[in-house]
Amino acid sequence: MTIFATNGAKLYIGAALAAKSSDFVLADFDGETWAEIGEIEGLGSVGDTSAEITFDSVSSSRTRRLKGTRNAGTMEVVCGVDYADAGQIALLAAEKATHDYAFKMVLC
Template sequence: MAISATAKSKLSIGTTAAATDATTFGADTYTSVANIEDLGEVGSEAEILVGKYVDQAYARKLKGTRDNGTMTLVVARDPSDPGQTALRAAEKQELPFNFKVELNDKPTPTGTNTVFYFKAIVASAKTSMGGADDVVKDTYQVAITGAIIEVPAAEAVGP
């Protein structure tokens, strides 16, 4: 597949419904978040466990627990946007919510985009007011808990 730009990608927040695979995540109801400036980054990183032993000259390293990270989501603040309202409400909750990120990368005009599903807590919601010529922004820390399910982009099937 070819490379793609982030432009026209989408992030949506779902409910706290149980979801463990693409089918159950896909069955949730999602609300799209508007005015996204930066989607941040996500992805697996293993804790590095280090053992140093008196009878050995080199440290030994093992992979420990994996962490899929915390997405720093920056949006131009819109108090009337349902997606931003849902993010602000989720920040006040303890339970993880379902999230859906859809890239703009379909390989053909009738194909499908790559979709990422994951559960996350909205750990913070901060407003940046900036200076006279700045757009007021909200920044959300979306901390992923568990696996990221990726449904790859695909060409259309059938006629």
């Protein structure tokens, strides 16, 4: 397991992406133009979680717990507001749009 500090990390926003039925891979971002989002205060949590599926077994008087569907979650980014920052302007525009956008996080 590798642990990364978020001190010095950078977050970038790219263009709108078309939805896929499979996970994105690095090659999907070839040629992407990135805008750094400035004045990041917090990056929130990243990574998948699994839903819990429960089944109450009457014969064994036990609740069984199984791993369910995966959820990529929501990464809550906190910024010091800078209306002149190109990355923050792009981030605000992306929030108002109906499309999904590319993001890149670079850890130190």
